[in-house]
Amino acid sequence: MQTLWTKNRQKTALLPHGQYYCPRCLNFGRLTSLDTLYTISEPNFFEPPKQILTWKGQLSPYQQKTAKRLLQTIDQQETFLLWAVTGAGKTEILFPALARAFAQGKRVCLASPRIDVCNELYPRLMSAFSQISLVLLHGQQQQKYRYTQLVICTTHQLIRFVAAFDVLIVDEVDAFPFRNNAWLSYAVQTARKKNSTLLLLTATPTKQLLRQVHKGRLAFGYLPLRYHGYLLPQPQVFCEMAWKKKIAKGEVPARLKRILLTWIKQQKPFLVFVPRITLLAPVYRAICRVLPSKIQGTTVHASDVQRSAKVAKMRLGEYHFLVTTTILERGVTFPRLNVVVLGAGDEIFMQSVLVQIAGRVGRSRACPTGDVYFICTMQNTEIKAACKQIAFVNRKGRRMKNEMLSALPKKKI
Amino acid sequence: MKCCLLCQRRKYEPFSFAWLFSLQSESDALLCQLCQSAFTPLKEKICTGCGREGTYVNYCTDCQRWLQTGISELLYNRALYRYNDAMKKYFEQFKFAGDYYLRILFKRELARFLRQRYRQGWLFVPIPVTAETATKRCFNQVEGLFENVTLHKVIYSKIKSKKQQSLLKRRARLQTPQPFAITSQDQSRLSGAKVVLVDDIYTTGRTLYHARAVLKAAGVAQIRAVTLAR
Incomplete structure (x- = not known):
């Protein structure tokens, strides 16, 4: 059960008969203070298929390093911020981690504030994990909700889930409307299970996120090089x-x-x-x-x-x-x-x-x-x-490149 | 308020030195300029019978048809805005999605208009909603829009439910039977009174003329109408 209307907007959300409605989730159908919401507990019986990852591509050495770190977050069930520059190939880096989660029979959600991003992710994941059941949810499409192991949705749709996901990945956390939106952050927190992995992806982390990293509340990883190994152009x-x-x-x-x-x-x-x-x-x-x-x-x-x-x-x-x-x-x-x-x-x-x-x-x-x-x-x-x-990112990238290059000849010897 | 009430985007208001020295407070507009400009006000060049936009010699064809049905006097309806796409979207959000707060967009303007045009001795009567709508929607949109004036709820809807008007075709709408009645304790108050009917939208005029018929039967002397959209 949830009461969704916020205290400070009570006055503006008052109905003539003295009850309140929730102005935030109005587009999902109006809820008033007389309504009661129920949730069904998660069965989570997913049989891992024989071949999980049907993707045939190869990760670059830079990407592999990050991908390995992500496997760890899946196992440790922590909150992790990945700062990967634009064009680093974020989606591909996720594949090994997703495969690990599916192998463990976990339920996974990939959420993004933008519909375009969701639409683009859907076919890519469908081909990468062809044995896994998945559903795409956002306000402008006709697919009906069904219980699947992988859910791709906009961040708004997360408000429909309560303690549902073992792994929740939020792409583009700095984008409008997710940025500085307390309601959507609340949706993310309620949609994940108590013991679960929350993975935040961004190319441009906000000050608030970085502050949390500095305080040690948020695990953090860089990927300062693009997938082809070049740096960002300096404006x-x-x-x-x-x-x-x-x-x-x-x-x-x-x-x-x-x-x-x-x-x-x-x-x-x-x-x-x-x-x-x-x-x-x-x-x-x-x-x-x-x-x-x-x-x-x-x-x-x-x-x-x-x-x-x-x-x-x-x-x-x-x-x-x-x-x-x-x-x-x-x-x-x-x-x-x-x-x-x-x-x-x-x-x-x-x-x-x-x-x-x-x-x-x-x-x-x-x-x-x-x-x-x-x-x-x-x-x-x-x-x-x-x-x-x-x-700053380019400086990091240059250092990473140098490290990788200096590491190579040693292996040969 | 920083954001536009309809598009939720930040309002950008031109900032000038003249304003800085004018000692006036910041404008309290609820909408951004773009959303505001989507609503077209109806001022001059309207049909005097129903408030429709355009130049007409006598009345528009709709009003002439109403006169032919044997009505002694038209409602002389005035609407503030044209019923365009922006207005349609507004009503979808306000009435059908149920965002009751959106009434504040127009309520001040409507109250000002009523007070200017009908100064003294007029009773403002809202069009009621059916019992079914009242329980589903939890509000009467007309009473919300005209919150700032004293309303006399003398008409009630005697049918329990009705089809959504906007789903019906014009002819079907014109053939709907009388849905209204007058509350018994108000019968005496109405004889010889002057009444302004208020509603949200005037489309064919069917609803308002039904209301007019029951009021005439109760002995009301003069009946006018005001709506938000036409």
């Missing part, structure tokens, strides 16, 4: 005082123009991030004016109906560039991409957002490097923190 910051005025006049700031023209010369596709939807059209128009006319591009934002179609066209190379809001901040991969953030000083470009944007670049093995530029009126703490974090 370059340029101050352009009057970029907004220039855009309003229909001009492109001189520096941005120079950057774009070199990219065009190299024939590399690029993304231009802007802070507001209202800026999309003027920026697009200004850019089109300076580029050669054969270069195709368009604008994308969250409530754009053709969003996925446009992204798909960009991937095929039909579009050369996209002007976008933060919606393409995570979860998209375009080969050979370069990125520029216009107005990086705006308050929606938080540290984590900027790091994620920088992580769009150099994700393919064929082209592991690229350019990231931040253009702003003046540097603020978020920009500095983002650059600092990338530099």
